[in-house]
Amino acid sequence: MDIKGKLLITGVSGLLGNNLAYYLKDKYEVLGLYNSHPVDIEGIYTEKCELSYGDNIKRIISDYSPQIIIHCASLADIDGCEEDRDATKKINVLATNDMVEGVMNKDVKLIYISTDAVYSGIEGNFSEDDNNIHPQNYYGATKYDGELEILKKENSLILRTNLFGWNIQDKKSLGEWILGELKAKRRINGFNDAYFSSIYTMELARVIHISIMRNLTGVYNCGALDSCSKYEFCLKIADCFGLDKTLITPISISDFNFKVKRGKNLTLNVDKLQKALDYRLPTIDHSIEAFYRDYKCGLAEEIKKDQGGGQGKSVNIPYGRHWIGVDDIQSVVKVLRSERITQGPKVEEFEHALAEYCGAKFAVAVNSGTSALHIACVASTVEEGDEVITSPITFVASANCAVYCGAKPVFGDIDPKTFNIEPKEIQEKITEQTKAVIPVHFAGQSCDLESIQGIVKRREEEFNSRIFIIEDASHALGSIYKNKRIGSSIYSDMTAMSFHPVKHITTAEGGVIFTNDEGLHEKLKIARSHGITSDPGEFVFRDLAFQPLADSYEPLVNPWYYEQVDLGYNYRITDIQCALGISQLKKLEKFRKRRREIVNRYNEAFGSIESIQVPFESRDCDSNFHLYVLLIDFEKIGIPRAQFMNELRERGLQTQVHYIPVHTQPYFQNRFGTKWGDCPNAEEYYQKCLSIPLFPAMTESDVERIINEITQLVRGR
Ligand SMILES: Cc1ncc(COP(=O)(O)O)c(C=O)c1O
Numbered sequence: 001m002d003i004k005g006k007l008l009i010t011g012v013s014g015l016l017g018n019n020l021a022y023y024l025k026d027k028y029e030v031l032g033l034y035n036s037h038p039v040d041i042e043g044i045y046t047e048k049c050e051l052s053y054g055d056n057i058k059r060i061i062s063d064y065s066p067q068i069i070i071h072c073a074s075l076a077d078i079d080g081c082e083e084d085r086d087a088t089k090k091i092n093v094l095a096t097n098d099m100v101e102g103v104m105n106k107d108v109k110l111i112y113i114s115t116d117a118v119y120s121g122i123e124g125n126f127s128e129d130d131n132n133i134h135p136q137n138y139y140g141a142t143k144y145d146g147e148l149e150i151l152k153k154e155n156s157l158i159l160r161t162n163l164f165g166w167n168i169q170d171k172k173s174l175g176e177w178i179l180g181e182l183k184a185k186r187r188i189n190g191f192n193d194a195y196f197s198s199i200y201t202m203e204l205a206r207v208i209h210i211s212i213m214r215n216l217t218g219v220y221n222c223g224a225l226d227s228c229s230k231y232e233f234c235l236k237i238a239d240c241f242g243l244d245k246t247l248i249t250p251i252s253i254s255d256f257n258f259k260v261k262r263g264k265n266l267t268l269n270v271d272k273l274q275k276a277l278d279y280r281l282p283t284i285d286h287s288i289e290a291f292y293r294d295y296k297c298g299l300a301e302e303i304k305k306d307q308g309g310g311q312g313k314s315v316n317i318p319y320g321r322h323w324i325g326v327d328d329i330q331s332v333v334k335v336l337r338s339e340r341i342t343q344g345p346k347v348e349e350f351e352h353a354l355a356e357y358c359g360a361k362f363a364v365a366v367n368s369g370t371s372a373l374h375i376a377c378v379a380s381t382v383e384e385g386d387e388v389i390t391s392p393i394t395f396v397a398s399a400n401c402a403v404y405c406g407a408k409p410v411f412g413d414i415d416p417k418t419f420n421i422e423p424k425e426i427q428e429k430i431t432e433q434t435k436a437v438i439p440v441h442f443a444g445q446s447c448d449l450e451s452i453q454g455i456v457k458r459r460e461e462e463f464n465s466r467i468f469i470i471e472d473a474s475h476a477l478g479s480i481y482k483n484k485r486i487g488s489s490i491y492s493d494m495t496a497m498s499f500h501p502v503k504h505i506t507t508a509e510g511g512v513i514f515t516n517d518e519g520l521h522e523k524l525k526i527a528r529s530h531g532i533t534s535d536p537g538e539f540v541f542r543d544l545a546f547q548p549l550a551d552s553y554e555p556l557v558n559p560w561y562y563e564q565v566d567l568g569y570n571y572r573i574t575d576i577q578c579a580l581g582i583s584q585l586k587k588l589e590k591f592r593k594r595r596r597e598i599v600n601r602y603n604e605a606f607g608s609i610e611s612i613q614v615p616f617e618s619r620d621c622d623s624n625f626h627l628y629v630l631l632i633d634f635e636k637i638g639i640p641r642a643q644f645m646n647e648l649r650e651r652g653l654q655t656q657v658h659y660i661p662v663h664t665q666p667y668f669q670n671r672f673g674t675k676w677g678d679c680p681n682a683e684e685y686y687q688k689c690l691s692i693p694l695f696p697a698m699t700e701s702d703v704e705r706i707i708n709e710i711t712q713l714v715r716g717r
Contacts, residue, residue: 004029008066010057010099011073012046013037016113016201018168020070022303023205031064031326033057033073035699039168045326050699051095052087058102059590063327068109068212071099071150074143078117081139082260092142096149103153109215110156111208116196116223118144118160121263124195124227128160128219128272136261147219157211159222159273162266165201165291166300174198175291178234182243190231192250197223197268198233200287202294210277220273224284227267236285240292316649317706319656320502320627323591323697324580331583335575342574350578351512353585358477358487360495360514362521365578366528369474369498371571372511373401376494377436379523380468382407386435390472391421392661392682394440398472399662407435408672411663413679417616419443419629419689422681423451430459436468441476441486443627443658445618449481449491474498475626477505478592482620487514494520499577502695504591504624505584507577531568539563594696595625598703602628602692605707609714611636613688627658630710631688637714641690644713651709656691 005028011017012032021032021044030044039046049056051073061069074092075081081088096112103110117140118133119126126132135141150156164175172180181188199207199222207222228236231250238245253264270281282290294300335341347365355363366372382388384406390398392411399409412425419442426437437456439447449471456467469492473479476486477497489495494517497503499510513524526533536557539545545563546555599615606612613631617623634641645655661682663674676683693706 005068006031006064006066008033008061008064008069010049010051010069010071012041012044013039013168014072014076015165015167015173016163016204017070017072018303019165019201020072020205020208022299023202024209027209028068031060031066033060035073036701045329047325048697048699050701051098052090053700054594055098057095057098060325061099061102061106061108063325063587066108068111069099069103070111070113070208071096072113074113074146076115076139078137078139078262079258079260081142082137085138088138088142089145092139093145093149096146100149100153108153109212110150110153111211112147112150112156112158114147114158114160115140115143116160116162116221116266116268117263118147119263119266121266124265124267125269126221126267127269128221136263138260140263151219155215155217157216158219159204159208159211160220160268161204161222162196162198162268163201163204164198164287166294166303168303174230174233175237175288178237179241179243182238182241182247185244185247187247187249188234189249189251189256190229190234191253191256192229192231193264194230194253194262195227195265195267196230196233197221197225197227197266197270198284198287199224199282200291202299203282203287203290207273207277207279207281210279214277216276218276220276221268221270222273223268223270223281224287225270225274225281226283228284233284236288240288241295316652316654317693317698317702318654318695319691319693321695321697322501322506323587323695324506325583325587328580328583331579332576335579338575341576343572344575346575346578346582347573350573350581350585353582354487354512355514357585357588358485358495358514360487360489361516362514362518364513364515364521364524364528365573365581366511366513366571367573367577368509368571369496369500369511370397370401371528371569372496372498372513373397373438373470373472374404375524375527375569375571376470376496376513377401377405377407378527379520380436380470380493382435382468385433387431387433388436388438389421389426389429389434390438390662391440391442392663392679393419393442393659393685394472394662395474395659396662396665397474398438398440399668401438402436403671408433409662409668410434411661411674411679411682413681414442414685415448416681416685418445418447418618419685420445420447421452423448423455426452427455427459430455430467432463432465434459434465434467436470438470438472439492440472440474441479443615443629444475444479444623444625445615446476446479446481446486446621446623447471448618448620453491468493471495474500474503474511476624477503478588478624480622489514489516493517494524499581502626504626505581505588507573507581507584510573510577510581526566527568528571529568530570531564531566532562533565534562538565540565591696592624594698595694598694598698599625599628601703602694602707605711606630609711611714625694627691628694629658629689629691631685632690632714633688637716639713645690647713648709653693653706653709655693657686657689658691659686661686
C-alpha cells in the first residue's frame with residue numbers, strides 16, 4: 001500500500017493554504033485547518049480550528065501526528081492588523097508559539113510562510129540579513145515575531161514571500177483583482193514607484209515541495225527571480241490575458257492615502273534559496289504565464305468551485321453539532337478497508353471502552369438510543385398490562401419504548417428547578433402494574449437517583465413485585481452523579497444512551513445499554529440480534545446442536561448451528577460506527593471541558609438579565625451540559641417565542657425547544673387519554689424554555705455573537 005507522509009496546512013481557506021493543498025494532495029495525506037471559512041477540497045481532510053484558542057492546535061497536532069506542518073494562517077490585512085492589534089498578535093504570534101510548543105520534541109518539520117513586509121521597504125533587493133529587518137507596520141512586525149517563535153524549533157524553514165494566485169474565496173488576490181477590473185472595462189491605478197518580487201502560488205508550492213524533499217532549513221527569501229513595479233505588474237497581466245492596457249494609469253504610492261505605512265521597495269534577493277536548492281526561481285513573467293496557463297486549463301475554476309463545504313458549511317450556528325476530526329475519519333476508513341464492516345471486533349472494543357469509562361460491568365452497543373431503550377424494556381419483561389413511568393420533558397422515545405412492548409406510559413411531573421422527574425411523582429404514580437421507571441437525565445443534569453431507587457425498592461417490597469429502573473441517559477454521557485459517572489448503573493438496572501450527532505459523542509446513529517447484571521446483559525445481546533444465540537450453553541435442542549461423538553470426547557457444536565430462543569430485533573450497530581465511537585470517546589473529556597467553558601461564559605452573560613433564568617445545577621451532579629436551556633419570560637419581554645426564534649434565525653442562530661411535553665402529543669392523548677393539565681410544571685416550563693447553541697466546536701466569536709444577539713433581542717433592540 002502507498003503510505004503517504006502526513007502534512008498539516010494551517011490557513012487552508014486562504015490563497016496559499018488552499019493552493020498548496022491542491023498542489024500537494026497527491027503527494028501527501030493532507031489535513032487543512034480553517035477558521036471561519038469552511039473548505040472542502042476533494043482528496044484532503046479539512047477541519048475547523050480556531051488556532052488562537054486554548055490548546056486547539058496542540059490537540060490537533062497530537063491527534064493527527066503530522067510529519068510536516070506548513071503554517072500559512074495569519075492575519076494579513078495590513079490596515080486591519082493595525083486596527084485590531086490584539087487579534088493580530090494572537091494569530092500571528094501567540095498561535096505560532098502554541099504550534100511550536102505542540103511540535104517541540106517531536107519529529108515534525110515546520111515550515112513558516114512569512115512575508116516581504118518584515119523588511120524596511122526602502123533599499124530593495126533585500127537579502128535575509130538581520131540588519132534588513134525593519135517592518136513598517138504591525139503586520140510585518142508580528143510576522144517577524146512569528147519567525148522568532150518558529151526558530152525555537154530546530155530544522156524549521158522560514159520563507160519570506162509575496163504571492164498572487166487563484167483564490168478559493170470571494171476576496172481577490174492582486175492578480176485576480178486586476179483581471180476582474182480590466183475585464184469589466186473599469187479603469188485602475190497602478191503604483192509605478194512600489195516594487196515587489198511576487199511569485200505565483202503554484203510556483204511557490206513547487207519550491208516548498210522541493211524544500212521538503214531536500215529537508216531545507218533556515219530563513220530564505222522566496223519570491224520571483226526579478227522584480228517590477230505594481231504598475232508594470234498590471235501591464236504584464238493585461239498583456240498576458242489580452243486585456244486593454246490603456247485602462248491602467250500609473251500613479252505614485254505617495255498619492256494614495258494609505259492609513260498604514262507600507263514599504264515602497266520590497267524586492268527580494270533570492271540568491272540564497274536558489275543556491276541551497278540548486279533551483280532557478282521563476283521570473284515574474286514566468287509566474288504570470290503559469291497563472292494564465294492554470295486559468296486556461298480550468299484550475300482556477302476548479303479551485304473556486306470548492307469554496308464552502310466542510311463541517312459548519314454555513315455561517316449559521318445550529319443549536320448542536322457533532323465534531324468529527326481527521327482522526328475519526330481515519331478510524332472509519334481503516335474499518336472500511338478491513339475484512340469486517342459489521343459484527344466484527346470494533347463493536348466489542350467500543351463496548352469495553354464505554355463500560356470502562358462509565359464504570360459499568362457490561363455495555364451492549366446498538367443502532368440507536370431508541371433501540372437501546374426498547375430492548376432495555378424487553379429485558380425488563382415489560383409487556384401488555386404493565387405501566388412504565390417516565391418524564392414528559394423528554395424525547396418521545398423515552399415513552400415509546402414502553403408502548404412498543406404493549407405497556408402504558410405514565411407521566412410524572414418535573415421538578416421546576418432541574419426539569420427532571422420529581423421522585424415524589426414516581427412515589428404517587430407507582431402501582432402494582434408498574435414494571436419499569438425510566439428517569440431521564442434531561443440536558444445532562446442527573447435525576448435524584450438515590451431517592452428514586454429508594455422509592456422503587458419500597459414499592460417492590462410493598463407490592464411484592466419487580467420494578468426495573470432504566471435510566472434514559474441519552475443526554476448524559478460524561479455527567480457525574482454523586483462522584484460516579486452516569487452509566488455506572490449503580491442506582492438502576494440499566495442505563496440507555498444515544499450517540500446521535502447532537503449528543504456528546506456520535507456514531508451517526510447509535511446507542512448503548514449499560515448494566516451490571518449478567519442475566520440482563522445476556523438478554524440484551526439476544527434481543528439486539530433477532531433473539532438468536534450462538535452460545536452452546538444456551539442451546540435448547542442439544543441433539544441438533546452437537547455432533548454425536550464417542551463418550552471420551554467433548555461434544556462438538558455443529559458449525560452452522562444457532563438457535564432463535566426469543567423474539568428479537570436487528571438492532572446491531574456496525575463496526576464502521578463503532579470505530580467512530582471509539583475515536584470520539586477518546587475526545588469526550590475535551591468536549592466536556594469545552595462545553596463547560598461555554599456554559600460558564602453563558603452563565604456570566606445571561607445570569608444577571610431579569611427576564612432570563614439560567615440552568616440550575618444541583619450539588620449532586622456535575623453535568624455534561626448536553627443542552628443549555630434558558631427560561632425566558634417571553635410575555636415580559638413582549639416578543640412571542642416563535643418571533644424570538646425567527647429573529648434569531650434571521651441573524652444566523654438556530655435555537656430549539658426541548659421538548660413539547662410528551663403527554664400532550666396527539667398520539668398519547670388519543671391512545672392513553674393524557675391531556676394538558678396532567679403535568680403543570682412541565683407545561684409551564686414548556687412555555688418558557690429555549691435551547692441556545694452549545695457544542696464543543698463553537699469558537700469564541702460564535703459564543704460572543706450568540707450572547708450579543710440574544711441580549712439585544714431580550715433588551716428590545
Ligand atoms: C432523552 C432521549 N431519549 C431517547 C432518545 C433517542 O435516541 P436516538 O435518536 O439515538 O434513537 C433521544 C434522542 O434524541 C433523547 O434525547
